[in-house]
Amino acid sequence: MKYLILTLMGLVMFTPPVSARPVSYPEGWTVMLNNDGDKNTAHVHYSPTAKTSIGYKVENWRDKEMVLNVVQMNNLLKRWNKKDSQANAYLKSGVGVAYSDAGDFDGKIEPAVFTGLALDWEDRRFFTSYENRYTEAGEIDDFYTQSARVGVAPYIGEYGDLHTWLMLQVEHTPEAKDNFTVTPLVRLFKDVHLLEAGMNTRGEVLFNYVFRY
Amino acid sequence: MKKLTLLLTALILVGVTPAYAGHHEGETHETKTEAAVQSGDVHVSVNGLVCDFCARALEKTFGKQESVEGIDVNLESKVVTINFNDGQTLDDETITKLITDAGYNVEGIHRVK
Numbered sequence: 464m465k466y467l468i469l470t471l472m473g474l475v476m477f478t479p480p481v482s483a484r485p486v487s488y489p490e491g492w493t494v495m496l497n498n499d500g501d502k503n504t505a506h507v508h509y510s511p512t513a514k515t516s517i518g519y520k521v522e523n524w525r526d527k528e529m530v531l532n533v534v535q536m537n538n539l540l541k542r543w544n545k546k547d548s549q550a551n552a553y554l555k556s557g558v559g560v561a562y563s564d565a566g567d568f569d570g571k572i573e574p575a576v577f578t579g580l581a582l583d584w585e586d587r588r589f590f591t592s593y594e595n596r597y598t599e600a601g602e603i604d605d606f607y608t609q610s611a612r613v614g615v616a617p618y619i620g621e622y623g624d625l626h627t628w629l630m631l632q633v634e635h636t637p638e639a640k641d642n643f644t645v646t647p648l649v650r651l652f653k654d655v656h657l658l659e660a661g662m663n664t665r666g667e668v669l670f671n672y673v674f675r676y
Numbered sequence: 677m678k679k680l681t682l683l684l685t686a687l688i689l690v691g692v693t694p695a696y697a698g699h700h701e702g703e704t705h706e707t708k709t710e711a712a713v714q715s716g717d718v719h720v721s722v723n724g725l726v727c728d729f730c731a732r733a734l735e736k737t738f739g740k741q742e743s744v745e746g747i748d749v750n751l752e753s754k755v756v757t758i759n760f761n762d763g764q765t766l767d768d769e770t771i772t773k774l775i776t777d778a779g780y781n782v783e784g785i786h787r788v789k
Binding site: 490491 | 723724725726727728729730731732733736737749750751752754777778779780781783
């Protein structure tokens with residue numbers, strides 16, 4: 464396992480990073496539902512331009528017993544369009560409130576903010592990404608997370624086909640007991656629907672769904 | 677680990693099998709489009725076209741233009757073919773601006789005579 468993690472970290476460090484597309488096309492709406500071993504999230508955003516999206520996000524951190532309700536803004540800092548590939552750098556930030564059910568903080572509501580950088584690179588065969596985030600929720604909690612993905616498409620489909628990606632995700636949360644989590648997953652993508660499913664090394668299910676229109 | 681293997685196997689089977697069927701549809705679509713190319717059409721070479729989201733972005737962008745009858749995006753060749761309504765067109769500058777505003781870069785524009 465140690466060698467697997469080191470290899471993945473190496474891949475992330477020495478290859479250009481992947482695509483979560485936190486900004487849609489101009490006047491596009493996106494609905495994102497993410498579920499993994501730590502949290503369940505729902506995020507709806509609107510992109511007035513190809514460089515910005517603004518939306519509302521709810522995150523339920525199960526073990527932390529904390530729910531974040533935030534207005535989130537994503538900004539495309541830079542895009543590199545090449546003939547056969549695309550790379551992006553995004554700034555993702557949110558501001559809102561955190562509600563806790565945990566121990567001494569039971570019933571407590573605190574202002575909450577987060578910010579992070581997301582980088583991606585992809586062509587039609589390969590995909591890599593990296594993103595980090597620092598979250599501050601007043602007296603309730605503050606934490607840093609980072610994650611990276613590598614992916615490969617077993618076949619290359621045309622526009623309108625069902626696209627399949629096999630991916631490996633590594634998450635790192637320094638404060639956590641098991642601070643590295645590895646999740647193999649499959650991404651299926653057709654028309655306006657994107658679905659991801661996998662299971663991490665702790666046996667927890669990942670299930671994500673994105674709808675864009 | 678057994679559960680993980682079963683889950684991934686099922687997803688891969690679901691994902692890969694219909695994909696090849698879909699690929700044939702894509703080929704048919706391209707053939708039709710090539711046959712339908714006509715005088716006045718514009719072929720635009722675009723950088724950054726790597727996935728269906730990119731293609732959809734350009735469809736949405738040009739779909740709002742009254743002069744445009746339809747477009748075809750070929751992700752393999754990175755060429756966008758724009759079909760115009762009779763007697764109508766868009767100049768190169770407008771086409772370039774629309775594609776740039778959608779988040780992509782124009783490499784070249786070729787008009788069918």
